[in-house]
Amino acid sequence: xxxxxxxxxxxxxxxxxxxxxxxxxxxxxxxxxxxxxxxxxxxxxxxxxxxxxxxxxxxxxxxxxxxxxxxxxxxxxxxxxxxxxxxxxxxxxxxxxxxxxxxxxxxxxxxxxxxxxxxxxxxxxxxxxxxxxxxxxxxxxxxxxxxxxxxxxxxxxxxxxxxxxxxxxxxxxxxxxxxxxxxxxxxxxxxxxxxxxxxxxxxxxxxxxxxxxxxxxxxxxxxxxxxxxxxxxxxxxxxxxxxxxxxxxxxxxxxxxxxxxxxxxxxxxxxxxxxxxxxxxxxxxxxxxxxxxxxxxxxxxxxxxxxxxxxxxxxxxxxxxxxxxxxxxxxxxxxxxxxxxxxxxxxxxxxxxxxxxxxxxxxxxxxxxxxxxxxxxxxxxxxxxxxxxxxxxxxxxxxxxxxxxxxxxxxxxxxxxxxxxxxxxxxxxxxxxxxxxxxxxxxx
Numbered sequence: 384x385x386x387x388x389x390x391x392x393x394x395x396x397x398x399x400x401x402x403x404x405x406x407x408x409x410x411x412x413x414x415x416x417x418x419x420x421x422x423x424x425x426x427x428x429x430x431x432x433x434x435x436x437x438x439x440x441x442x443x444x445x446x447x448x449x450x451x452x453x454x455x456x457x458x459x460x461x462x463x464x465x466x467x468x469x470x471x472x473x474x475x476x477x478x479x480x481x482x483x484x485x486x487x488x489x490x491x492x493x494x495x496x497x498x499x500x501x502x503x504x505x506x507x508x509x510x511x512x513x514x515x516x517x518x519x520x521x522x523x524x525x526x527x528x529x530x531x532x533x534x535x536x537x538x539x540x541x542x543x544x545x546x547x548x549x550x551x552x553x554x555x556x557x558x559x560x561x562x563x564x565x566x567x568x569x570x571x572x573x574x575x576x577x578x579x580x581x582x583x584x585x586x587x588x589x590x591x592x593x594x595x596x597x598x599x600x601x602x603x604x605x606x607x608x609x610x611x612x613x614x615x616x617x618x619x620x621x622x623x624x625x626x627x628x629x630x631x632x633x634x635x636x637x638x639x640x641x642x643x644x645x646x647x648x649x650x651x652x653x654x655x656x657x658x659x660x661x662x663x664x665x666x667x668x669x670x671x672x673x674x675x676x677x678x679x680x681x682x683x684x685x686x687x688x689x690x691x692x693x694x695x696x697x698x699x700x701x702x703x704x705x706x707x708x709x710x711x712x713x714x715x716x717x718x719x720x721x722x723x724x725x726x727x728x729x730x731x732x733x734x735x736x737x738x739x740x741x742x743x744x745x746x747x748x749x750x751x752x753x754x755x756x757x758x759x760x761x762x763x764x765x766x767x768x769x770x771x772x773x774x775x776x777x778x779x780x781x782x783x784x785x786x787x788x789x790x791x792x793x794x795x796x797x798x799x800x801x802x803x804x805x806x807x808x809x810x811x812x813x814x815x816x817x818x819x820x821x822x823x824x825x826x827x
Contacts, residue, residue: 394717432755433500439748440493443710446479456482458703462720471602483710484517484717491713495803499810506814520581520779523808527574528613530559531620534567538623556625557674561804568629569622569799573786573808575614576636577815580782583644584775611660618664623671625679628796632789637661639785644778690734690796696721697733700742708745717742736794736801759783759813766820780819783812784818 453460463480482535483489534557537543543551545560553562561567585607621633637657644654668676700709709717718730733739741749763784770777790799790809797804 400732403740428452428758429755432751432758436744436748436751436755437493437496437500438566439514439707439744439751440489440496440711441743443483443489444493445479445708446481449478449480452480452482452541456704456707459709460485482707482708484713485710488712488716489710495689495806496711499806502807503810503814506811507818516779516818517581519811519815520577523574523811524578524581524610524613524617527571527617527620529579530567531571532558534620535623550612557620557623559620561802564624564626565629565793565797566802566805566824568621568624568626568632569626569790569793569797569802569805570791570808571617572636573805573812575617575633576623576640576786576789577779577812578610578614578617579660580639580778580780580784580785582607583778583782587609587773587775587778593722597754604671614660615667618661619668619671622664622668622673622676625676627680627683627796628793630676631794636785636789640782643781643785646787691743692724693726693730693734694738697725697735697738697742701745702739703713704745706745706747708748709740709745711743711748714739714743731799734796734798736797736799739801741796759824763816763820766817769821778818780816783816783819785814785815 404493447455449460459482460480462484480598481489537545538554538557543549545554545558545562556564557567558564559567559570561570582632602666618633621629637660641653641657645651696718697714698713700717703709714733715729718733722730733742737749740752744752763780767777767780767784770780787809790805794800800809
């Protein structure tokens with residue numbers, strides 16, 4: 384009877400002390416949407432590749448006997464001896480050295496990569512709903528809009544402050560809070576395509592329901608128009624950053640989006656909506672004035688010559704440290720020994736993320752990352768291609784993947800992936816894209 388049930392050994396107040404409350408259940412490692420994929424050997428393959436890369440970084444920090452180091456990285460031992468004030472023969476016989484030329488910097492980079500790997504797996508295993516993904520995308524988009532508006536306000540108002548710092552001597556374009564125009568452009572290159580994909584995802588279920596563009600325009604709600612306006616604001620921010628490769632990558636992004644967002648119900652060779660958004664942003668920017676942006680493109684040849692010398696010197700580092708590299712994060716300290724030109728200040732990066740990474744981790748490290756990237760890219764394309772045109776995840780996945788490709792292109796001539804904010808967003812985009820590509824496989 385009911386009065387006996389009230390004497391249950393587990394009354395309600397005790398049940399509230401359950402060892403797995405709701406907020407912990409949200410961190411369950413076996414969410415429904417990706418359960419099949421997480422138990423597949425593909426997940427183990429990713430773990431193995433990332434673990435091997437992290438172990439490689441740790442191996443660069445282990446003191447090795449001079450004789451063994453001479454076999455693995457003879458240039459490291461040579462530089463250690465040449466920079467030592469002691470007898471080089473005595474050092475060769477009795478001393479131990481790490482492969483990393485500057486172990487403390489390598490330790491810092493190790494923890495950065497460890498945190499990024501943890502963030503990636505957390506997002507992959509995170510038990511969330513579609514609404515949570517939408518909230519995450521909205522936060523990413525709003526941050527991009529806020530950075531763009533703040534950067535344009537500081538630049539065009541003449542205030543030229545970044546938060547509380549007076550940057551009048553350094554701000555020559557819109558930079559948001561990034562200070563460097565290229566870091567700012569790299570961030571927006573990921574946010575803009577993702578936001579465009581989110582915009583298209585809202586209209587995915589309406590494909591084929593309208594007879595013409597007039598009916599489609601009338602059907603748009605205020606939220607959709609607001610998202611479109613936010614995308615235009617971010618495009619303006621990127622254009623006025625005057626980042627030449629950033630603008631070029633943006634044009635490539637919209638080329639891909641216009642080709643990939645074609646409506647299957649109409650005989651179109653490109654997406655008119657994508658072209659319209661870019662066209663409106665370009666018209667608005669031209670009305671404000673693009674003179675200083677155009678002048679930046681006129682000096683591209685001279686800057687490219689300087690970058691080419693940077694790359695040649697960095698490639699020489701890779702040739703001297705081909706297998707294990709000079710140590711992750713050691714470029715700043717190794718590059719002065721290879722620099723063939725006069726430079727005022729310190730070179731902190733090689734103006735090419737991939738070449739610098741190759742010089743720091745060698746063939747083994749860059750090979751592991753290349754295999755991981757190709758695997759992710761294949762899984763993303765194969766998963767997204769299975770989604771129908773009426774599924775919103777298709778457009779978000781394509782937008783995120785285009786943002787990843789745009790940043791990779793920008794990183795060929797600029798530093799981007801090494802910037803913490805861009806690295807975190809890059810990791811988040813991969814997690815979103817792969818979750819979307821995995822979802823279809825499990826549900827079917």
